[in-house]
Amino acid sequence: MSSVISQRFIECHDLLKESGRIKSSRQFALALDFQPQSLNDILKGRRDVTIELLRKAVEAFNLNPQYILLGKGEILSTDSPVIVTDQFNEERIVYVPIAAQAGYGSNLSEQTFFQELPTFSLPGSRYNHGTHRCFDVSGDSMEPTLDNGDKVVCSYLEPMDWSHAIRDHFVYVIVTKGDVVVKRVVNKLKENQCLEVFSDNDYYDPYIIEGSDLLELWYVETKISPFLPSPAKVQESLQNELGGLKADLKEQSQMISNLNATIEMLIKQNRSRV
Secondary structure (H helix, E strand, O other): OOOHHHHHHHHHHHHHHHOOOOOOHHHHHHHOOOOHHHHHHHHOOOOOOOHHHHHHHHHHHOEOHHHHHHOOOOOEOOOOOOOEEOOOOOEEEEEEOHHHHOOOHHHOOOHHHHHOOOEEOOOOHHHOOOOEEEEEOOOOOOOOOOOOOOEEEEEEEOHHHHHHHOOOOEEEEEEEOOOEEEEEEEEEHHHHOEEEEEOOOOOOOOEEEEHHHEEEEEEEEEEEOOOOOOHHHHHHHHHHHHHHHHHHHHHHHHHHHHHHHHHHHHHHHHHHHO
């Protein structure tokens, strides 16, 4: 019969599968450089978990060591995002521009990285609860909903809630080990341990993001866009500019035509004198 620590380790393994953080027991074992058959023996109660396997699992999958050893707290460690506060200890919204997104995934726990980024606040009670972050939108994959250069203000989604709280066809900022993307999401973490992500621009095909690659999820609540005049006024202005260009071209064409006529007349006069 397995020890109570091994039983808690098995609970951790089962939760990781249910939440979509791992696809299979085999993947879990290989990620920990452990023999799948040996892991299977642990899961079936035929042997106890080793200290070294526990250490690797805690580091790789953010397991809560207090829960495994003492049965206290949550199964997974609460790994909240780094927050930045002002002089009144009020949380600020951290703005992540395009230039900072390349290294974002590798600096999630670095307080200095986030303290060097711009911060701001917004009025309204919705921004007074929970942690919010602002990301730049890059490219045209989410047009016409989001344009290149727009900014999205998002609320943090706890990893423990991913499997049931992600809302299908809503827009999220998805942080993986190598990228930060803004996409619509279909939640398949429970059945297939993955997210299917879509662009609003039909030119781009949907694709899969594995649950094991997810680092953070941010629910898009607000977009901030540059102010543009009325589309009708923009079109009218463009038509006026085009009309002016046509008039200028017509005038220049007439001048060239007159100049050619003058040159031909001078050539004829010169020939008649000869």
